[in-house]
Amino acid sequence: MVKFLDIIFNTGIGVALLGFISASAMFLIWWERKVSAWIQNRFGPMRVGWHGLLQPIADAVKLLLKENISPASADKLVWWLAPFFAVVPAVMAFICMPFDKNLIARDLNTGVLFMIAITSICVFGIFMAGWGSNNKYSLLSAMRAVAQIISYEIPLTLSVLTVLMFANSLSMQDIVRAQSKYWFIVYPNLTIAFIIYIISATAEVNRAPFDISEAESELVAGFHTEYSGMKFAMFFIGEYTNFFIISAIAATLFLGGWQGPFLPPVVWFLLKTYAIVFLLMWVRWTFPRVRVDQLMAFAWKVLTPIAFVNLLIAGLFLIKTR
Amino acid sequence: MQSVNFFEVIRAKFPEALQEESTQAIIIPKEKLLTLARFLKTHEPEFDSLHCLTAIDRKERIEVVYIFCSLKAKASLTLKVYLNINDLKVESLAGIWKAADWFEREVYDLFGVTFLNHPNLKRILNPDDWQGYPLRKDFTHPNIVKKP
Amino acid sequence: METALKESKCITTEEFLINMGPQHPSTHGVLYLELKLDGEVALGCTVHLGYLHRGMEKIAESRTLTQFIPFTDRLDYIASMNNNLAFVLAAEKLLGLEVNARAKYIRVVIAELNRIASHLLGIGCFAQDLGAFATPLFYCFRDREKIVDIFNELCGNRLTYNYMRIGGVQFDFTKEIEIKIKEFIKYMSNKVNDYEWLLSGNVIFLARTKNVGVLLKEVAINYGVTGPNLRASGVKWDLRKDEPYSGYENFQFDIPTGINGDSWDRYKVKLEEIKESLKIIEQAIGALPEGDPTVKAGRQHKLPVGEAYMRSENPRGELGFYIAGDGSFNPYRLKIRPPSFSNLSVIAELVKGCKIADVVCILGSLDIVMGEIDR
Numbered sequence: 001m002v003k004f005l006d007i008i009f010n011t012g013i014g015v016a017l018l019g020f021i022s023a024s025a026m027f028l029i030w031w032e033r034k035v036s037a038w039i040q041n042r043f044g045p046m047r048v049g050w051h052g053l054l055q056p057i058a059d060a061v062k063l064l065l066k067e068n069i070s071p072a073s074a075d076k077l078v079w080w081l082a083p084f085f086a087v088v089p090a091v092m093a094f095i096c097m098p099f100d101k102n103l104i105a106r107d108l109n110t111g112v113l114f115m116i117a118i119t120s121i122c123v124f125g126i127f128m129a130g131w132g133s134n135n136k137y138s139l140l141s142a143m144r145a146v147a148q149i150i151s152y153e154i155p156l157t158l159s160v161l162t163v164l165m166f167a168n169s170l171s172m173q174d175i176v177r178a179q180s181k182y183w184f185i186v187y188p189n190l191t192i193a194f195i196i197y198i199i200s201a202t203a204e205v206n207r208a209p210f211d212i213s214e215a216e217s218e219l220v221a222g223f224h225t226e227y228s229g230m231k232f233a234m235f236f237i238g239e240y241t242n243f244f245i246i247s248a249i250a251a252t253l254f255l256g257g258w259q260g261p262f263l264p265p266v267v268w269f270l271l272k273t274y275a276i277v278f279l280l281m282w283v284r285w286t287f288p289r290v291r292v293d294q295l296m297a298f299a300w301k302v303l304t305p306i307a308f309v310n311l312l313i314a315g316l317f318l319i320k321t322r
Numbered sequence: 323m324q325s326v327n328f329f330e331v332i333r334a335k336f337p338e339a340l341q342e343e344s345t346q347a348i349i350i351p352k353e354k355l356l357t358l359a360r361f362l363k364t365h366e367p368e369f370d371s372l373h374c375l376t377a378i379d380r381k382e383r384i385e386v387v388y389i390f391c392s393l394k395a396k397a398s399l400t401l402k403v404y405l406n407i408n409d410l411k412v413e414s415l416a417g418i419w420k421a422a423d424w425f426e427r428e429v430y431d432l433f434g435v436t437f438l439n440h441p442n443l444k445r446i447l448n449p450d451d452w453q454g455y456p457l458r459k460d461f462t463h464p465n466i467v468k469k470p
Numbered sequence: 471m472e473t474a475l476k477e478s479k480c481i482t483t484e485e486f487l488i489n490m491g492p493q494h495p496s497t498h499g500v501l502y503l504e505l506k507l508d509g510e511v512a513l514g515c516t517v518h519l520g521y522l523h524r525g526m527e528k529i530a531e532s533r534t535l536t537q538f539i540p541f542t543d544r545l546d547y548i549a550s551m552n553n554n555l556a557f558v559l560a561a562e563k564l565l566g567l568e569v570n571a572r573a574k575y576i577r578v579v580i581a582e583l584n585r586i587a588s589h590l591l592g593i594g595c596f597a598q599d600l601g602a603f604a605t606p607l608f609y610c611f612r613d614r615e616k617i618v619d620i621f622n623e624l625c626g627n628r629l630t631y632n633y634m635r636i637g638g639v640q641f642d643f644t645k646e647i648e649i650k651i652k653e654f655i656k657y658m659s660n661k662v663n664d665y666e667w668l669l670s671g672n673v674i675f676l677a678r679t680k681n682v683g684v685l686l687k688e689v690a691i692n693y694g695v696t697g698p699n700l701r702a703s704g705v706k707w708d709l710r711k712d713e714p715y716s717g718y719e720n721f722q723f724d725i726p727t728g729i730n731g732d733s734w735d736r737y738k739v740k741l742e743e744i745k746e747s748l749k750i751i752e753q754a755i756g757a758l759p760e761g762d763p764t765v766k767a768g769r770q771h772k773l774p775v776g777e778a779y780m781r782s783e784n785p786r787g788e789l790g791f792y793i794a795g796d797g798s799f800n801p802y803r804l805k806i807r808p809p810s811f812s813n814l815s816v817i818a819e820l821v822k823g824c825k826i827a828d829v830v831c832i833l834g835s836l837d838i839v840m841g842e843i844d845r
Contacts (some may be wrong), residue, residue: 040608136488140510140826208603209674217496217599218830288674289601291827292510345777371691374779376805378794387792387805389779393691393705396712400779421694424815432527447520447844456528457803 013105017094025240026056028277032240035281059233066229071134074226079132082223083231085125086238089118093245098172100258100265111172112160112253116153119204119245122238123149126206126213126223129235133226141222144292145213148203151299152210156200158307159193162314163253166190176257183256189314194254196307201246202280203295205239209287212295247276328399335361347387347400355403356413359388363418367395372415375425377433379459382407384433388415405435414440432457485513488826492521496599496830499840501814505821505829512821512829517814522844530804534770535561535636535793538804543630545789545808545842548591551584551621552784553842554634559715560780560791561636565771573638573763574717578754579651580624580633581716582747586658587617588785589698589740589747592837596737597669599834600678606668613661616654623647638765648755655752662744670741679734683820683832686731693819694812697787699836702739703731709783716782721753733835740837770799786810786837808842 030045030053037044045052070079096111098104108114123146130142164170166187167178184190203210214222224235251257251272258265260272290298329348332339336358340349350358362369369390378385388401403412414437415422426437427446434455437443445452454461491502500521506513526545530538542557543550555577562569569577594610618628624647625633625640633640669675685695690703700707708725710718726742728735773795781790787809796802813836821829 036603036605040605041612042608136486140488144510208601211601212827215601215827217601218827220495285603285605286668287602287672288597288669288678289827290674291678291825293825294677344775347777371694373694373781373788374790374792374805374807376792376807378777378803389790389792393707419694420689420692420819421812421815424811425694445520447523449520456525461528 017105018091021091021094021241021244022237024244025237026060028240028244029056029059029236031274031277032281035278036285039282039285063229063233068229068231071226073134075132075134077132078128079226082125082129082132083227083234083238085128086122087125087234087241089121089125090238090241090245093118096172097245097248098176098252098257099269101173103258103266104173107171107173110170112164112170112175112249115172115245115249116157116160119242120149120153122242125235125238129227130223133223135226137219138223138225141213141215141219141225144215144219145206145223147292148206148210148212148295148299151296152200152203152303155196155299155303155307156204158304158311159196159200160249160253162189162193162307162311165311165314165318172252172257176252176259179256180259183254185254189310189317190254192306192310193314194250196303196310197250197254198276198279200299200303201250202283203299205242205246207243207280208284209289210295211284211289212292215289217289243277243280244273247280248273250276328397331365332358332361342402345400347402349402349404352403352405352412356415358401359415359418362390362399362401367392367397369397369399370394372419372421372425373398375415375422375429377429377435377457379433379457381459384410384435386412386429386435410435411438412436413438414443416440431455434458483508490515490829492518496834498595498833498838501833501838501840501843503817503829503833505826507826510825512824512826515818515821515829517817519814519840520844522840524845526845527804527806530801532800534799535773535801536770538801539634539636540630540632543632545806545845546588546784546786546810546839547629547841548839549584549588549785550629550631551580551633552588552782553789554631555581555716556780556782556784556789557791558634558636559782560778560793561771563780564773564776564778564793564795565636566774567637569638569716570761570763571717571759572642572761575754575758576639576643576763577634577716578718578721579643579751579758580621580639582750582754583617583620583651583654585747585785586744587614589744590614592740592785593665593669593737596733596831596834596837597675599830600675602669602675606665609664609668613658616657620647620650620654623650635765636771637769638763640764642762642764643758648758651751651755655748655755658744658748662741662748665741670738676734678827678831679737679835680732681730682733682828683824683835684730684732685736685816685820689816689819690731693816695787695816696809696812697784698739698743699736699787699813701725702728702735704729709781709788713781715780718750720757721750723747723749733831736835736837772799773797773801781807784809786839786842787813789842806842806845808845810836810838810840810843814838814843 033044045055048054048058093115095105096108096114126145127142130138163184167175185194206213224232255272258269260268329341336354338351338354342349369392371391373391374389376387384405386403391398414426426440429435430443431445431448432455485506485508488505488507490505491497492500502518504516526541539554542553545553590610590613594607597606598604621631622628625631685703687703687705690700704727706725706727711725723746726739728739775797777794779792781788789809790807792805793801794803820832
């Protein structure tokens with residue numbers, strides 16, 4: 001009986017999370033369009049709902065109703081599976097997302113490790129899509145994506161590692177609690193780690209200026225050139241969910257997560273997350289795209305050494321203060 | 323076109339050169355084109371740019387028109403080669419001015435003039451399997467309707 | 471690393487061909503580049519043209535000169551006014567017509583306004599090709615819109631103007647238009663700095679454009695490259711100064727040139743030319759002579775037996791018209807010498823050894839318009 005209740009409870013959590021994820025992805029899509037419009041002297045979506053608020057729903061309905069076209073020469077199995085690999089890991093990362101003191105699906109004691117591991121699986125989705133499409137542009141894009149994501153994983157993990165040394169735990173909730181006095185970002189080491197994290201996280205989710213795997217002016221649309229309808233929508237949702245996740249991780253690791261005065265913790269969490277989301281949108285709509293060799297050189301020659309040195313200094317600092 | 327000044331210079335070196343009355347363009351036999359082109363490129367005022375290359379269909383002959391331009395001396399020169407309609411072959415200038423490459427392909431495409439020793443003489447504007455040379459006066463195509 | 475891989479023979483690599491175009495977001499129309507790639511590096515490219523070929527030169531042979539003016543709009547549709555001007559100048563040269571001073575000045579004002587509009591679009595599309603998600607493009611369109619509005623008020627069209635006439639222009643400037651143009655000069659002088667802020671100082675933009683697609687001076691001249699692309703390679707050559715037409719000799723302006731001939735210089739020259747064009751417009755609109763610049767509609771000209779070639783400085787380079795007359799109303803032969811045609815021919819030289827992203831960057835910096843290449 002207890003087990004049965006447990007299943008119902010877990011299913012409930014799953015449904016709630018899925019609901020939140022789709023709502024958040026839709027909101028982010030709408031907001032991105034609005035922010036870009038604001039930057040570019042436009043209105044953005046205005047017709048569907050108040051200031052186009054229902055536009056993502058209209059888009060989703062349109063995409064659902066579209067015909068499912070698959071290229072004749074595609075590797076069918078890989079091609080069909082790819083969108084799931086783009087979405088499922090992103091959804092799974094929400095398992096240890098601390099919205100509030102108690103509002104967390106599972107507070108794993110290896111939470112951060114789980115998050116980083118699970119979000120990296122997205123690269124499989126991109127690579128499968130690029131390979132399965134049997135399209136040269138998509139293949140090039142997939143190669144770029146793999147190279148890019150694996151390279152940026154290193155500075156990203158190193159910067160997270162710095163945080164873990166300060167927090168002394170891998171659990172997301174413990175990290176938040178460790179910031180009850182000061183946010184981690186106020187420590188100079190962690191400020192650097194934050195900057196490194198934001199840069200590599202932008203690259204991790206393939207957003208401009210590191211969107212070389214999508215690069216519509218070079219590779220048309222990269223790995224999802226051949227996808228249409230709901231499969232395309234799944235890539236889209238996966239992309240925006242990942243975008244939310246990296247911002248949420250940044251908010252949790254560096255900006256004190258759900259902690260904050262006056263307002264309810266969930267609101268604080270979302271506020272901080274959306275502040276970082278806005279920052280990344282601002283960057284996206286302002287900067288041109290970097291070239292693939294510059295991108296790799298930046299990861300290996302600039303970010304990784306700085307992250308290493310930063311980690312070392314943080315270690316020395318902690319030894320001294322303890 | 324300040325071709326008048328250069329005509330005497332060219333005439334001294336190439337006695338075969340003539341001057342066209344109406345346009346002041348210099349006419350050179352096609353055998354001499356390559357040597358004259360090299361001469362123009364290297365001697366004062368150094369026509370370093372082939373500005374334009376085209377052709378005119380005069381029914382019994384096709385005139386290939388070259389317009390050279392010297393950036394240094396701010397001068398330009400119009401050169402013509404008359405080709406008999408039965409022998410549309412002339413040396414390519416692509417080895418001297420790279421600009422000639424595409425211009426000559428265009429003239430080949432639209433007029434059917436063959437440029438000898440051209441690196442890649444293929445149709446440029448029309449499809450590769452196009453029949454006929456559209457800018458010739460005798461070009462016919464089922465889609466062309468004569469104006470009443 | 472790539473060479474090491476090849477030498478070790480553990481992994482066999484092969485070159486592959488990729489079709490960039492005819493439908494591709496950044497080939498500026500319907501250009502088809504057949505790129506030969508080794509991984510990310512382009513080894514060479516073959517250019518296929520003709521997707522927009524409309525046989526304009528053949529059409530011209532069955533039209534009178536006046537009837538052909540609207541066709542010139544469709545050559546370089548970004549700078550229709552300049553095309554109009556180049557064509558009527560060639561026609562006037564063949565016919566031996568003189569144009570009165572006011573018409574000349576109006577033509578200069580209009581041509582320079584359209585040059586600004588064209589360069590704005592060139593810069594905007596270039597930034598778009600570099601992946602700057604449309605923001606610079608929208609800024610450019612915002613400013614271009616002001617020019618288009620002026621043209622709309624002047625001649626009723628927004629893209630294909632058909633404004634210049636053989637012997638003059640279609641409509642005279644009204645007082646309102648003069649005021650609008652003066653306001654635009656003030657507006658644009660400030661706005662040019664926006665681009666400096668948004669692009670010229672951007673680290674990524676600099677990294678992407680500096681030393682990319684270096685076009686050497688000698689190569690540029692040899693390929694017949696003209697316009698801003700030639701000037702970016704360090705050649706101080708501008709027909710407005712070197713072979714003045716339509717009264718350009720009366721105005722004070724500089725010719726901006728580049729140093730290295732890379733994509734950055736091509737961008738910078740365009741930006742500087744906008745400033746110079748503003749200077750010219752200011753001088754011309756301030757000293758607009760009196761007179762009637764308009765020409766009666768429907769006037770046809772009988773062409774003399776003879777040939778005339780006239781070129782003028784378009785935003786993209788030197789647009790030339792070679793008109794041969796045979797005593798009838800229609801030209802016997804009309805050759806259009808489009809600047810983009812020669813400018814594009816240099817691409818095979820430039821893309822060797824570049825990354826794919828650089829190919830797009832070079833193509834954007836050359837600022838071609840397929841409408842005039844294919845004609």
